[in-house]
Amino acid sequence: MSAVPLFDTVLIANRGEIAVRVIRTLRALGIRSVAVYSDADADAVHTRLADVAVRIGPADARASYLDIDAVLDAARATGAQAIHPGYGFLSENAAFGHACAEAGIVFIGPDEYALAVMGDKIRAKLHVAESGVPVVPGVSDPTLDDAGLIAAAEGVGYPLLIKPSAGGGGKGMQLVRSSDELADGIATARRVAASSFGDDTLLLERFIEEPRHIEVQVLADAHGGVIHLGERECSLQRRHQKVIEEAPSPLLDAATRERIGRAACDAARSVDYRGAGTVEFLVSARDPETFFFIEMNTRLQVEHPVTEAVTGTDIVAEQLHIAAGLPLSLTQGDLRVTGHAIEARVYAESPERGFLPSTGRILAYREPAGVRVDSGIDVDSVVSANYDPMLAKVIAFGADRAEALDRLNAALAETVVLGIDTNIAFLRSLLADDDVRAGRLDTELIDRLPALEPAVPDDALLAVVAETIAAADVEAPGRAAPLWRQRSGWRIGADRPRSLTLEFDTPEGRATRDVPADRGSASALLDQRVTIVRDGASVWVHANGASFQLAVLDRAARLTRSLAAVRRETGGVAPEVRSPMPGTVVAVHVADGDHVEEGAPIASIEAMKMEHRVTAPTVGIVHLDVRVGGLVSRDQLIASVTPITSATSATTSEKEETPS
Structure with missing residues (x-):
């Protein structure tokens, strides 16, 4: 593509890794980039990388990233001619698309009609069905209240999915296996839909057993060009959120691949689509030649890098060309899919605690070499509870699927994120699963896996940690004198042997260990790549591809834990x-x-x-x-x-x- 600017200035109405990724393409095309940020993101990576950064409100996304007026004011103030919405937030908001058009600012995405039709799952299903695209059986009636949905569910049958009509990403989606679960599932889905999307309309769909989630990337311009860039397999999901994605799918044969690509293009043509979009299908593992349309995402997808890797296409650059009124740079006949790419999403969450979100400050961060990393964090980045927990994406490419899997696992082992809990260990265990290696996937595979047990540091690593901490205590500024205030273990005659009490997680619960802290006690590991960061009583460690959080217990802490153990033994349940x-x-x-x-x-x-x-x-x-x-x-x-x-x-x- 030409490096001649398509627009002088483009504002990115998003944050985190997707904002960083869009900035990268804008810079390559010579386009001035404008970042927006909330108070929580005042020093975020995307604000530092952009040419200009504008504050748009407080941490609450409803008063900042979802505030249409604030985003448009920022665009006007900086002279932005176009707005790239990324994904999430306002990316599929028809009102935002309309407001951009009213303001004379190009929305880098489809028009209001496509946003309105495909942004409503009920309307989208009815619409594409008229174009001959197969859809999942279900009930799509926006007029139904809770009682109406409960009555309609009997006709759909169980198991079924309750899905918010607006939004995407699996948010609010509830799996119901019997009528006893239906009322609670509807209430929860409505609550999440209302808070996340401002629309609590729901639809019901038959749940396909052993389902595989396969989506097709499409591009469409204003000159009649509609093509697909092949499919992605996104079946490895947890709570309907994708975890690992790959391209191409290991399931489809050549004939099915051609048919599903054609169906995706038909869905895009049905709304006169413009821009990059993704048409999502369910395919039963028991019948891989049959597929059903479930929705179309009218935006860039989180997992777009795997398609870029196997096709050599910069999808963001294509979005910019389409938005500027230019034709696509390639035709369907030009498309070549080469090799295999797999992406893993790194989340701030605690797999050992049921994947609950984790917050805090990043104390150490190191990206792996030899792979693509799309990241929105750095050392000292603060991960708050205000936004999605995804921190980064690690994307590996190989000549075939086995090579891509091996490279991704090795890259995750080298990825260092200390200061908060992450799912990296879980991702590596998932990549090592026999069914995953063999390509036997479905959207319930993760739910069937045993719970992840915490990694336990061995004695050699504990010795390295104790020695490092003890040395830092002695060498810390202000502790050179007087002697009796040092923690060197010095005494008349000979130094007193030193040790530290370290506490850490094990599969059986928290464990403590008294570890020698004298210099040289862990020489066997000193030549290995070990990262140790202390934050108060907490110590974060990365070694041999795994991360650990330990606590250094002083005398008072040891006493407190001893008393708590006694109370638990005598008092029963807290x-x-x-x-x-x-x-x-x-x-x-x-x-x-x-x-x-x-x-x-x-x-x-x-x-x-x-x-x-x-x-x-x-x-x-x-x-x-x-x-x-x-x-x-x-x-x-x-x-x-x-x-x-x-x-x-x-x-x-x-x-x-x-x-x-």
Whole structure:
């Protein structure tokens, strides 16, 4: 493509790794880039890389990245001729597309009609079905209330999916396997849909058993050109969120690949599409020649780099050319798919804690060599609960699928992110799974895998950590004198042997170890690449492709843990109900003073577009410490449950039987 600027200035109405990725292409094409940021992103990587950065509001996305007026004001103030929306936020918002047109600013995406049709899953299914594209059986009636959906579900059959009509990315989607789960599933889906998309309209779809999620990348210009760039396999998902994607799919044969590509182009033509889009299909692993349309994403996809890798096409550059009114730079006959590419999404989450979001400051960050990394973080980046937890994407290319898998695993082993929990260890375990290696995939595979157990540091690594920490304590500024304030272990006659008490996770729970801290005790590992960062009492370590978080216990901490262990042994279940993650209380399911059963829902916490339900640890009377809309931190007390014992029940019965 020509390096002549298509626009003088383009604003990116997004953040994080996608904003960085768009800036990279703008720079290659000689186009001035404008970043926007909220208060939470004032020093984010994308704001530093852009030519210009404009504040658009507070951390709450509704008052910043989702504020159409604020984004347009930033575009006008900087002279931006076009806006690239990235994905998420306003990327599929028809009102935003209309507002851009009214302001005389080019929206780098389809027109309002395509956004309106394909942005509504119900309307999209009905529309493409008229063009002969096969769709999943279900109910798509926006007029149905909860009672209507419950009645309609019997005709669809179980299992079924409840899906928000607006938005995408699996947010709010609920899998229901029986009528007993339906009412709760509808309530949760409506709540998430309303908070995420401002539209709580729902649809029902038959859930395809052993489904594989296969999508087709399409490009369409204003001159009648509509092509596809092949398909991507996105079946490795957790909670309907994609985790690992690849191109091409290991499932499809040549004939099916040609038919599904043609169907995707037909779906795009049906709305006179312009720009880059993705048409998503479900394919049963039991019948790989049959596919069903599920939706069209009218934007760039997170997983677009794997298609770029196997086709050699810069999809963002194509978007810019199309938006400028130019024809596509290639035809369907020009397309060549070469090799295999696989992408892994690195999330700020704790797999060992049920994949709950993790927040904090990045203390160490190192990207692997020899692969593509799309990242929006750096050392000192702050990961908050305000936005999606995806930090980066690691993309590996190989001559075939086996080589791509091996390269991706090696790259993840070299990826260092310390200061917050990440899913890197989980990604590596997933890549090593026999079914994944063999290409036997479906969207429920991850749910069938055993829970990930925490990696446990061996004695040699613990010795390196203890030695490094002890040396840093002695050499820290201000500790050179006096001698009695140093932590060198010096005493008359000979130095006192030093040790540190380190605490870390194991599959059986937290463990402590007294580790020698004298210099030279871990010489066997000193020549290996070990990254150690201390943050207060916490120590973050990356070694041999794995990361660990340890705690250094002083005398007071050791005593506290000993007393807590005694209380657990004598007191049974702890009555405290604590938040497993930082976030916002979006629902409280009980009233203060209610009697609750063990496992009964107490409250729902939402963070990073994930909702988690907190339950009662035992039978008892609940006392609430939060209310809807309140902000909570990780491990903050939400409620307490006063246990009801047999003695308590007997006393209560006696009181009830005593005459007044």
